[in-house]
Amino acid sequence: MRVPILKQSQYVIASIQSALSDEDLLQLRDDLVHHVGRYRSRGVIVDVTVLDVMDSFAVRTLRAIAHMIRLRGAETVIVGIQPEVAFAMVQLGLTLEDVTTALDLEEGLAYLDRQAVAGGTHVK
Amino acid sequence: MSTEIRTRSAEPGPVQADGTAALLRELVAHLRKNRTQLREEWARRITESKLLTAMTREEIFAEATSVYDNYVEVLETGSVEALQAYARNLSERIIPRGVETHEVLGIVLLLRDVLARSLFKKYQADFALLNAVLDAYEPAANRIANTVAVGFVQERERIIRQQQEAIRELSTPVLQVRDRLLILPIIGVIDPQRARQLTEQLLRGIRANRAKVVVVDITGVPSVDATVANHLVQTVDASRLMGANVIVTGLSSEIAQTLVTIGVDLSKINAVGDLQGGIEEAERLLGYTVTMPEPPPKEKKE
Numbered sequence: 001m002r003v004p005i006l007k008q009s010q011y012v013i014a015s016i017q018s019a020l021s022d023e024d025l026l027q028l029r030d031d032l033v034h035h036v037g038r039y040r041s042r043g044v045i046v047d048v049t050v051l052d053v054m055d056s057f058a059v060r061t062l063r064a065i066a067h068m069i070r071l072r073g074a075e076t077v078i079v080g081i082q083p084e085v086a087f088a089m090v091q092l093g094l095t096l097e098d099v100t101t102a103l104d105l106e107e108g109l110a111y112l113d114r115q116a117v118a119g120g121t122h123v124k
Numbered sequence: 125m126s127t128e129i130r131t132r133s134a135e136p137g138p139v140q141a142d143g144t145a146a147l148l149r150e151l152v153a154h155l156r157k158n159r160t161q162l163r164e165e166w167a168r169r170i171t172e173s174k175l176l177t178a179m180t181r182e183e184i185f186a187e188a189t190s191v192y193d194n195y196v197e198v199l200e201t202g203s204v205e206a207l208q209a210y211a212r213n214l215s216e217r218i219i220p221r222g223v224e225t226h227e228v229l230g231i232v233l234l235l236r237d238v239l240a241r242s243l244f245k246k247y248q249a250d251f252a253l254l255n256a257v258l259d260a261y262e263p264a265a266n267r268i269a270n271t272v273a274v275g276f277v278q279e280r281e282r283i284i285r286q287q288q289e290a291i292r293e294l295s296t297p298v299l300q301v302r303d304r305l306l307i308l309p310i311i312g313v314i315d316p317q318r319a320r321q322l323t324e325q326l327l328r329g330i331r332a333n334r335a336k337v338v339v340v341d342i343t344g345v346p347s348v349d350a351t352v353a354n355h356l357v358q359t360v361d362a363s364r365l366m367g368a369n370v371i372v373t374g375l376s377s378e379i380a381q382t383l384v385t386i387g388v389d390l391s392k393i394n395a396v397g398d399l400q401g402g403i404e405e406a407e408r409l410l411g412y413t414v415t416m417p418e419p420p421p422k423e424k425k426e
Binding site: 076083085086095101102107108119 | 334336358362366
């Protein structure tokens, strides 16, 4: 199932609706990298609230997405990792170290807004 | 009746089992007849041996009566179920009063002695019959002692398990001190199981309270080993995945030394000296500023 990608002002939001196959994940990656350029977005939010399992491939892909988006000049926030998933990931050593995470969509948007403000002052 | 038993028990073979049953019946009749006297003797011996010091004389006598009657019943029926139930019940009542295992076992063995003595006295004239009676009596008496002791120990273990459960439940509160700020005070030794439970509770707490910052205070933790330290690091990582910052406070100098010595990677842990400092740091991260209210203007004296 293809992940719907929504544009919300300066951000794009990928809202995962069901468990994803490896192909779906790669499709999501390609779509996001493409959309960031097309919408000239400053931030990307990937909402994984519905995922109750995250394997190493999924984590690696999320990380790749974050790195690619950074190269495209935007920032990625992964939101909605469930407690059980978080614990399992850490035990497997999948800590997503250089990727920003937030509790839920609202928090993720708040984080990106703060970054935008900080970035704006920086330009001045 | 006793003469008849003597002739029977002298014969070997299948009659023997019958003879044992008959002997036990006679034994029970003897114990019933001398109930008052033997019971008193037993209670006296208990007091003399300084057993059950946590209980009053009257209580000891009352319990002794029940145990005695149960004892005789087991000898009579050969079924220990009623005694088992009674032993459990007795243990439930006396364990909270600090009665020890050796005391319980001691009084049952005393009863066994008292009854054996009375048998010696009764059958002293006839050694063969005494032997036969003891053959019947001793296995049954041993089984009773065993049942009571096992019942007592099982009850104790059940209570210990229950209390461990209770301590575990009580010892891991996740508290909200400000909007989006949680504290997790850990007190006592952390074993791997508890560490796991702490993490689970913390992660659930983060989601339930939408926490952004968590202060984990380990002032009350006496020591930390490599497993627990790694678990702490994992907790910090997992919390971060859920979008919360973790501040660890109250690392004692011993724990700090241990952690450095065993080489745990602490670069990811944000440590602050004490709980107060941790909360202040958390408030700073959340953008709170705490100010004292303005002192009321002094009244001018005219």
